[in-house]
Amino acid sequence: MADEIGTRTAAVAAAIRDRLATRALAPGEKLPSIRRFAATMGVSPSTVVEAYDRLAAEGLIRARPGSGFFVSGAVSPLALTEAEPRRDRAIDPLWVSRQSLDAGPDMLKPGCGWLPAEWMPNAAIRRAVRGLAQQAGEAVLTDYGAARGALTLRRHLVRRLAGEGIDLGADQVLLTASGMQAIDLIGRFLLRPGDTVIVDDPCYFNFQALLRVHAVRPVGVPYTPTGPDLTAFAAALAEHRPRLYVTNSALHNPTGATLTPQTAHRLLTLAAAHDLTIVEDDIFADLEPEPSPRLAALDGLARVIRVSSFSKTLSASIRCGYVAARADWIEALVDLQVATGFGGPSPVAAELIAATLTDGSYRKHLEALRRRLSRARREAAARLEPLGIAPWIVPRGGFTLWCRLPERQDAGALARAGLAEGLVLAPGNVFSVAQTASGFMRFNVAQMTDPRVYEGLARAMAQAQTDSPPTPSP
Template sequence: MVDPVHTPQTPSVDDLPVAPVPGATLSRTAAQTLTEQLAERFASRIRDRLLAPGARLPSVRQCAQQHGLNPSTVVAAYDQLLARGLVEARRNRGFFVRERGPASAGSAAGKSPATAPGAAVPRMVAPVNAATLIRGMFHPSEGKPQPGAGVFPPEWLENSFMSAAVRKVSTHAALADASLRYGEPQGDGLLRRVLATRLQGMGLPADPAQIITTVGATHALDIVSRTLLKPGDAVMVEEPGWAVEFARLHALGMRVLPVPRGPAGPDLAVMERYCEAHAPKLFVSVSVLHNPTGYSLTPASAHRVLQLAQRHHFLVVEDDTYGHIAPEHATRMGVLDGLQRTIYVSGFAKILAPNWRVGYLVAPPDWTERLLDTKMLATLTTPSLLERAMAHCIEQGQLRRHAERIRHRLDLARSRSAKLAQAAGCRFVAEPAGLFGWVDTGTDTEALAQRLLDEGYLTAPGSLFYANRAPSTLMRINFATTQDAAFWRTFSRLAGAR
């Protein structure tokens, strides 16, 4: 049984999550004193951004009990962290990890601009949690599968045809040509032609001249934002949604308008109110296999979104990052409106080659030149060698067959992971679909995430997917990396340790 919509509960100040002490046992025979060891463990976690700014440290009493220490030892360790500027003491509340970097109270990116009367915009806070999640992706994983990962495991993506494609495009003459001169600013011509054919097969009326290749899909989203927006502009984004998108728009100084996402699509009544009060310039949507819920847009909802866009003069940015694992004939707004008010974004990092960083956008003809100018200001061009190799992978049908194998393997993994999650006491808020599951754990997942990290597991707590970063009992799981019963046993043990 799933719930169609679930919003995070906001606890009182006294219920804010407490960060756990890093897990390894302190040594009484080490060269460092117990005070120094304890302080360094907290400092290391803070430096690595694995303990986010704003997280509360355990009370002196809690910390002393957990480690069998004298309270004075904990006080001395916290004093060292205070002296190093890593934590701050708040009267009658405890010790908290400090925000790092210059204060941003006076900057466009650091405060919420004034809004129209009668239509409040949720406060957008600093995007430290998104950065923490990204840094965690590159943190040593101790060889364990990572439940919070946003990608398939490397072994799922292994194949023989990628290296063959690279060899084909890197003969002596081709390698010299690709290495010693800039490529086409708009992207490799063969890749754009191959992409146009593929997209036309989906019903998207894409001409090669409308396609711009990018350094991954995130770069494509950034090009669109920098071209079409200026600081203070309002942008509608689905919530729950992608933490990096909230953070990226926040850093550019935009007003983020969170739109609740349900099984059929975005909350159209909320969008209507935003349009009347704030005149947003963009709506950013993941139509197919939405992250983190797995929802896919219905044709009726897509049609009404496009009607709103026409009536209120905003553009739709359709992020189709997960389209390669989507059901055939899934609804896409770019198909329904013929790329009139829609900019389509996708890439290949999720399904094939994360480090090739090949992405692209498809825009209405009137916007292509402006978007290309923005790309060139940032990157001049894109490396053509890997783009040409990607074109061969698509043209020969290898990508299509590879995606079919991934989809079949994912279907099996999803079934197993869902059963393990439910046996561990989790409840699916959205029907399991795609790569991610959206589950209610019954406990604060931000605090739980730190406890699991001590055991070597990176997770994605629900607060990451909300613009206001409110504590939540929700968590996103990756079906491909949560088939390990050992993780769920650890999860059950720690989730019960309130």
């Protein structure tokens, strides 16, 4: 019965659509009255109302209270198409993001910073979404929710952090719209224009993009296979009196390196001596085969602020990040988040994340993911080797492979040539404050199972050498 009504409604809507397409009904014109059109079509008036409502919801027609329905102004089909990313844009810290986010469906993305959709726990997410439809109360579906974000997920994070040895209360966790937004809020809280901030060199390019927005000066400290170079770190502290150090722990982006316990301890000792605050982003933590030292755990959230999100192992569509920090700092961050975004992240998103995390399948998903990445890493390294591209180190986990290009290959020129070959690449210098990584490229092994990646890369390498004069190594 419901289906039959649906079919009739669809038929009436289709008849109107035809008249709009052929301009039998022109923009601005009044539609037939409901009663008259019902008679014409041999359906009930309520079916016509249903059809008109559907077309109005699509914006094709508009209801004017008291006067009926009218044809909307024409929208050119061009106005409804997606903008392609600009290929000529400068290769800056936003280049990889913009090319990756808006890449057309035919592009391959060995440079992008996330896993393919089919590697994510789709079945568990779908279960969580179904559960939401069935069980969620009205408040969860429509209300703003608590200023710190949904308590369900914050409780889960309190338990999880306790497992790392970090004791904290739910009032010390603030959910945010994303991991980046978490760092942005911290920047707004702690930084003033002109301040200096230490980052790793290389570091995640978006840290640089963010610091630029805050009008602060990034100072890069070389990253070694065991963490930041401590001599350079100490020198930077003495010379620049930085306010903040922003870093990735667990699996460092882009190198995949791991902080050792000694480096972590000495780093915190240096930070204490210079009253430095540290933002530790451990967004890749769930990809580690086993937990590595964490600054927040050693420090107990005294001068370390933990940020993270679920975008790399669960979903980047159901976006949600968090900050764990001193209670008084969180209180200030809540004010900032209300002022700049009103309220926390979507309660619906937080509930879906919590439901997927507490679904018993999440651990198995992670285990399968780690095995799959391990295979993909070996495979990618083996297929890059004949091209003369060699990993700087072989990471313990994760999906990044920070590689040295052959002599005379400039990563920027190669990335440009890659676009023409249908490849989004991540050239070294977008990660380097000092711009000393033109001979490096970050690869995402999970996005490199298609052989066309290597064929395109070979052609792009040949092209890049023709395009640009060889750059001397720094």
